[in-house]
Amino acid sequence: xxxxxxxxxxxxxxxxxxxxxxxxxxxxxxxxxxxxxxxxxxxxxxxxxxxxxxxxxxxxxxxxxxxxxxxxxxxxxxxxxxxxxxxxxxxxxxxxxxxxxxxxxxxxxxxxxxxxxxxxxxxxxxxxxxxxxxxxxxxxxxxxxxxxxxxxxxxxxxxxxxxxxxxxxxxxxxxxxxxxxxxxxxxxxxxxxxxxxxxxxxxxxxxxxxxxxxxxxxxxxxxxxxxxxxxxxxxxxxxxxxxxxxxxxxxxxxxxxxxxxxxxxxxxxxxxxxxxxxxxxxxxxxxxxxxxxxxxxxxxxxxxxxxxxxxxxx
Amino acid sequence: xxxxxxxxxxxxxxxxxxxxxxxxxxxxxxxxxxxxxxxxxxxxxxxxxxxxxxxxxxxxxxxxxxxxxxxxxxxxxxxxxxxxxxxxxxxxxxxxxxxxxxxxxxxxxxxxxxxxxxxxxxxxxxxxxxxxxxxxxxxxxxxxxxxxxxxxxxxxxxxxxxxxxxxxxxxxxxxxxxxxxxxxxxxxxxxxxxxxxxxxxxxxxxxxxxxxxxxxxxxxxxxxxxxxxxxxxxxxxxxxxxxxxxxxxxxxxxxxxx
Numbered sequence: 001x002x003x004x005x006x007x008x009x010x011x012x013x014x015x016x017x018x019x020x021x022x023x024x025x026x027x028x029x030x031x032x033x034x035x036x037x038x039x040x041x042x043x044x045x046x047x048x049x050x051x052x053x054x055x056x057x058x059x060x061x062x063x064x065x066x067x068x069x070x071x072x073x074x075x076x077x078x079x080x081x082x083x084x085x086x087x088x089x090x091x092x093x094x095x096x097x098x099x100x101x102x103x104x105x106x107x108x109x110x111x112x113x114x115x116x117x118x119x120x121x122x123x124x125x126x127x128x129x130x131x132x133x134x135x136x137x138x139x140x141x142x143x144x145x146x147x148x149x150x151x152x153x154x155x156x157x158x159x160x161x162x163x164x165x166x167x168x169x170x171x172x173x174x175x176x177x178x179x180x181x182x183x184x185x186x187x188x189x190x191x192x193x194x195x196x197x198x199x200x201x202x203x204x205x206x207x208x209x210x211x212x213x214x215x216x217x218x219x220x221x222x223x224x225x226x227x228x229x230x231x232x233x234x235x236x237x238x239x240x241x242x243x244x245x246x247x248x249x250x251x252x253x254x255x256x257x258x259x260x261x262x263x264x265x266x267x268x269x270x271x272x273x274x275x276x277x278x279x280x281x282x283x284x285x286x287x288x289x290x291x292x293x294x295x296x297x298x299x300x301x302x303x304x305x306x307x308x309x310x311x312x313x314x
Numbered sequence: 315x316x317x318x319x320x321x322x323x324x325x326x327x328x329x330x331x332x333x334x335x336x337x338x339x340x341x342x343x344x345x346x347x348x349x350x351x352x353x354x355x356x357x358x359x360x361x362x363x364x365x366x367x368x369x370x371x372x373x374x375x376x377x378x379x380x381x382x383x384x385x386x387x388x389x390x391x392x393x394x395x396x397x398x399x400x401x402x403x404x405x406x407x408x409x410x411x412x413x414x415x416x417x418x419x420x421x422x423x424x425x426x427x428x429x430x431x432x433x434x435x436x437x438x439x440x441x442x443x444x445x446x447x448x449x450x451x452x453x454x455x456x457x458x459x460x461x462x463x464x465x466x467x468x469x470x471x472x473x474x475x476x477x478x479x480x481x482x483x484x485x486x487x488x489x490x491x492x493x494x495x496x497x498x499x500x501x502x503x504x505x506x507x508x509x510x511x512x513x514x515x516x517x518x519x520x521x522x523x524x525x526x527x528x529x530x531x532x533x534x535x536x537x538x539x540x541x542x543x544x545x546x547x548x549x550x551x552x553x554x555x556x557x558x559x560x561x562x563x564x565x566x567x568x569x570x571x572x
Contacts, residue, residue: 064401123366198408199415201400209362210464211388211416255444256402259421 004260007253011271018042021278040176041168045274045291047176047183048168048236049246051228053269056243057250057261058190061197062221063131070229070243073130073222074112074137079233081141081148082108084160088152092159101163102175106234112137113226121219127204130218166237166292168277175235186228191262193217198258239292241299242269248306315340315499316468320360321370323353323530330356331530338501340467343494345510345538346503348527349551354503355396357527358470361501362393388416392466396473398457403446406456407432413460424463431459451482458489468499475509487513507547508565514538516563526550 019038055070063072071077086104090096115137120130149157170176196217200207204214232239246269247261254260273291276298280289318336322329331353338344346354359365361372363379372379374390382390400409410428411421419427432438437455440448448456454474461469474490475483483506491513494500504510507524514522519539526533526546534546544566548555554569 061402066402195412195415195421198404199412201402201404201412202409203399203401205359205364206393206395206398207415208364208384209388209391209393209470210413211385213384251402255408256404257408 003254004264007264008267011267014271015042015046015274018045018274018278022281036172037170040170040173041277042274043173043176044170044179044236045168045277046270047179048232048239049242049270049273050266051183051186051232051269052239052243052273053246053250053265053267054187054190054262055225055228056269057247057258057265058193058197058221058225059243060247061200061258061261062218063127064200064203065131066248067244068131070225071138071238073116073134073226074141075109075226075229076233076238077138077141077145078112079105079109079230080160080164080238081145082106082111083163083234083237084145084148084152084156087156087159087163088148092155102234106230108141109230109233110226112141113223113230117219117223117226120222121215123215127218130222162290163237164292165290166239166295167288167290168236168273169288170235179231179235182231183228186224186231187266189224189227190221193221194258194262197221201256237292239273240296241303242273242295245299245303245306246272248303252306252309315375316361317371317373317376318357318361319371319373320357320367322368323356323360323365323370324368329530331360333531334527335532336525338468338499340499341494341497342499342523343514343521344501344523344525345507346501346525346527347505347507347547347550348533352527353530354527355472356530358393358472358501358503361468362391362470363387364393385416388464388466390466391468391470392461392464393470394457394461394472394474396476398453398460400445403444405442405444406448407441409445409456410459410463413463416464428459428463431462435459435462451478454478454482454486458486462493468501469493471500471502471504473504474502475504475506483509484513510538511564511566512561 019034019042022038052070059068059070059072060066062068082104083101085108086100090100116130116134119125119133149160196207196212199210199212200214200217208214247265250261250264250268254264273295276294277291280291280294283289316338318334320331320334323331334357336344346357348354356365360367363372366380374382379387379391407425407428410431411424414424414427417424429438429441432441435455437459440452440456445453445456471490475486478486487509490500490502502510510522520537522538523535524538524543525535528550533550536543536546544555544557547566551568553571556567556569558565558567
């Protein structure tokens with residue numbers, strides 16, 4: 001319990017310090033930069049990081065697989081396909097562009113999520129089959145994206161690549177206020193199934209005989225997880241590794257009890273993303289590194305070290 | 315209480331089970347024997363409601379098991395697999411608390427119950443151990459504690475003492491027979507009929523029902539005191555069998571096929 005308090009305190013401090021980090025070239029602009037750029041950015045980072053952390057932990061629990069991520073079910077691939085479609089068929093500027101890309105990405109992600117959810121609600125589907133279907137959907141959506149890029153002009157392809165790097169950058173609070181409730185609902189939905197997912201640790205059949213409505217829990221978690229991931233990807237692009245690595249870090253520090261694992265994955269996911277974003281702002285002066293690049297660069301070695309020291313956790 | 319009227323179960327066009335009828339009253343002990351692949355585990359999975367039948371029904375007090383709500387079903391039937399597996403490791407106390415899912419109680423209530431159970435079983439030293447660090451015997455004791463935590467009326471046990479050392483095997487069966495004597499209904503799948511013979515007191519032999527399965531259908535049905543049991547088991551495994559008395563108890567010894 002002490003440890004939870006301590007880690008949470010450190011996380012809150014990092015999140016509170018984060019908006020102060022970054023270059024402020026002109027003093028008269030500092031208020032604008034702080035309140036209109038940094039603050040909404042940190043808020044977005046908290047929502048996105050928490051959602052990815054919790055969804056990652058929940059999907060790993062659901063699939064009984066340490067390698068599952070929020071994107072395992074094809075959500076991110078669906079979003080990429082949607083975003084690229086929007087970049088090709090919609091005009092390049094104006095509100096059609098700013099609203100169209102997130103909307104198309106969101107729809108693409110939700111289409112895949114709903115397909116997976118419906119598959120998972122079938123009685124004869126094993127969870128391994130659902131996982132396989134998710135991987136198949138990821139590959140199919142990826143292939144379609146590549147096909148579209150082949151057809152698209154260079155400008156659209158370039159913007160698609162930019163989008164696929166993932167970024168929290170934005171001006172004002174419009175998207176933050178859209179993102180916060182969606183992420184909130186998604187996280188809450190998953191947390192409602194904490195107890196069922198804890199029982200499912202001994203496998204679906206055992207959980208079934210212990211009174212868990214396996215099909216319902218599966219569909220519920222996949223839908224709300226999908227909703228959360230779709231929202232984050234729609235507005236911020238795919239941000240790699242948080243959903244995979246953060247739950248593993250939490251497992252190393254605490255134990256696997258879902259009541260700690262899920263909320264703490266949220267807290268640490270938020271902190272990890274906000275921290276990475278702050279570093280991304282200052283690492284090259286004058287130019288921002290896309291945060292998705294940084295989370296992957298930091299996340300990959302962390303994961304490998306954890307795998308080497310896995311004795312304890314899995 | 316439990317009525318199994320199992321006409322057909324298929325997996326991918328293969329007929330696994332065929333024409334099995336079984337009626338159980340509360341407090342019965344049924345031992346299911348049969349060769350590997352004779353459908354013993356599948357039968358348990360049908361009774362637990364996990365496998366769906368093509369034809370037939372599993373009735374619990376005249377209600378189909380598939381019509382019960384998941385929690386109601388869990389109050390009727392629980393299942394102990396051959397080798398419990400966890401996808402992630404958890405402290406023992408949390409595993410036992412998780413088995414209380416069917417009760418509408420808070421997590422701390424479940425945990426209180428779990429720690430009391432561990433004390434009763436004299437294994438409270440395991441409470442904070444990680445499941446992955448347990449020995450096979452300890453893991454099976456914890457699995458049994460989970461069954462007690464779930465507290466279902468009917469226990470389905472699939473080779474509960476397989477892969478355990480002889481002392482733990484005895485201990486396991488003693489616990490099970492105690493449960494039976496206290497009124498629990500047990501359906502046990504096992505190859506080791508000697509463990510049953512050794513754990514049940516001879517006066518109770520007539521109460522222990524033995525069902526032999528062959529190729530997915532009932533081959534024989536008798537009880538532990540039945541004089542023809544030895545012969546039936548020999549036919550079932552296609553091996554010569556001799557009943558001998560060792561340590562004051564009957565044992566079945568299998569010979570080499572001639």
